[in-house]
Amino acid sequence: MAGGFIESGSMEKNYPGKLTWRAFMTCFVAAFGGLIFGYDLGISGGVTSMDSFLEKFFPKVYEKENNIKPSDDQYCTFNNQTLTLFTSSLYLAALVASWFASSITRLFGRRPTMIIGGFLFLIGALLNAFAQNVWMLIVGRMLLGFGIGCANQSVPIYVSEVAPYKYRGALNMMFQLAITIGIFVANLLNYIFAKMENGEGWRYSLGFAGVPAIMIIIGAWFLPDSPSSLIERGLDENAKIELIKIRGTTDVDEEFKDLVAASESSKKVKHPWLSLLKRQYRPQLTFAIAIPFFQQLTGMNVIVFYAPVLFKTIGFGATASLMSAMITGGCNALATLVSIFTVDKFGRRTLFLEGGIQMFFCQIMIMIAIWWKFGVNGNPGILPEWYAIVVVCGICVYVAGFAWSWGPLGWLVPSEIFPLEVRSAAQSINVSVNMIFTFIIAQIFTTMLCHMKFGLFAFFAFFVMVMSFFIWRLLPETKGVPIEEMHIVWQSHPFWKKFVKPIDAGNNREEC
Ligand code: BGC
Secondary structure, three states: OOOOOOOOHHHOOOOOOOOOHHHHHHHHHHOOHHHHHHHHHHHHHHHHOOHHHHHHHOHHHHHHHHOOOOOOOHHHOOOOHHHHHHHHHHHHHHHHHHHHHHHHHHHHOHHHHHHHHHHHHHHHHHHHHOOOOHHHHHHHHHHHHHHHHHHHHHHHHHHHHHOOHHHHHHHHHHHHHHHHHHHHHHHHHHHHHOOOOOOOHHHHHHHOOHHHHHHHHHHHHHOOOOHHHHHHOOOHHHHHHHHHHHHOOOOOHHHHHHHHHHHHHHHHOOOHHHHOOOHHHHHHHHHHHHHHHHHHHOOHHHHHHHHHHHHHHOOOOHHHHHHHHHHHHHHHHHHHHHHHHHHHHHOHHHHHHHHHHHHHHHHHHHHHHHHHHHOOOOOOOOOOHHHHHHHHHHHHHHHHHHHOOHHHHHHHHHHHHOOHHHHHHHHHHHHHHHHHHHHHHHHHHHHHHHHHOOHHHHHHHHHHHHHHHHHHHHOOOOOOOOHHHOHHHHHOOOOHHHOOOOHHHOOOOOOO
16 A cells, blocks of 8 residues: 555645746745755865864874874774764754744744844854864854754745745755755865865865855845734734735635634644644654654765765775765755656655665665775775776765755655644754754764774665655655645545544644
């Protein structure tokens, strides 16, 4: 049986309106929040592989790396907890910020949250660019993290609310596209700046993070508030005017009525956090936790954060490592486009499952390749050129699999399945879980590599298998379902219908 597959066509509700220029631009600018996130995901790996940076801040790692003997275990070269803290501290801060961002988003709207995020990010970037010691680096990274927590909380929700539901998938994925472009630009700049002869290239790499920050501040300043957010704050008149503008038609009564109804029932919910624990929100709660958890256990961030370190570990030279990271970063951005063009056609489930299978086989292949050359001792001898090509190609196909499945869907699906009454709280959980596991992977990757060696890839492959099974059995298709009608997909799902009763039965949106 095809798990919980539900044909969405039968439950489509046809709100009139088209994809207006205003809605498109709005989503486009908002998705720039993803640029900030992406730039930071991508920048630290290259910086931590630059010799001048290591020599200044992490002399022990630098020494170890430069005095490697053929008999040394290369799996452990970069195993240093302060070094990984430089990458991971950002995600811990993002975690804390996402808790506060939820209240700001609800009380003041999605835009101020994005603007605050942009400012924090800007200060963090400056602190990093002028860093004199490890602590300036880490505090800077934490400020960037606060910024990211704000942006990741507000942008996906904002885009889902503004986008016409028929294009919601594609428009929402612009957030992920922006993330991947951010990662790619970071890889590219690392490659360029690493060549600077004064050894200060890392300052430029880190300081450039200020550019997307300025872009989001300016962009969000001019964005309109989403109709849902205006209604949530009692500004119904303005909400209707905005809805007419973004839908490009005056025939918005039905959608407006549904938004107001959703908002009214959401206002009755006094404690969205507690409400989330109620039985009727069990499916949303499950996915708010499971999707980001699994997204991180695909192992993608091992590549995003540490591709240059990983490539160096398996014997590539400094430039080749940064170059290979750039290639995988490019694959990531290009493959995300595939998702944008297919998600509203093939649906979320198909992409999740295909991406999962692709990632699984690539991980097994990469594991075998590393095992074969490095064995258990981690000393490979001379590596032939074809070997490098095979590893880079394997990683590219793996990255593509992630980029059209778990990458974008990891943000899209949670943002569209939460009813308004618990939307901000549930999105906070989604961002928090994502950040906790991003932090954990960033912090322990080098230790895992040192101890699990090539088996690390089997570890992630195992989780990819588990998550694909989970999606197959439990995720209903949400393609083409208006966001305020989403409860229907749960009510008709073979497993979740036990939890979600029809609204008429008075059980779905009761007071808390
Ligand atoms: C994930 C990040 C990841 C990125 C890679 C995002 O969806 O949340 O953790 O680094 O995709 O493209």
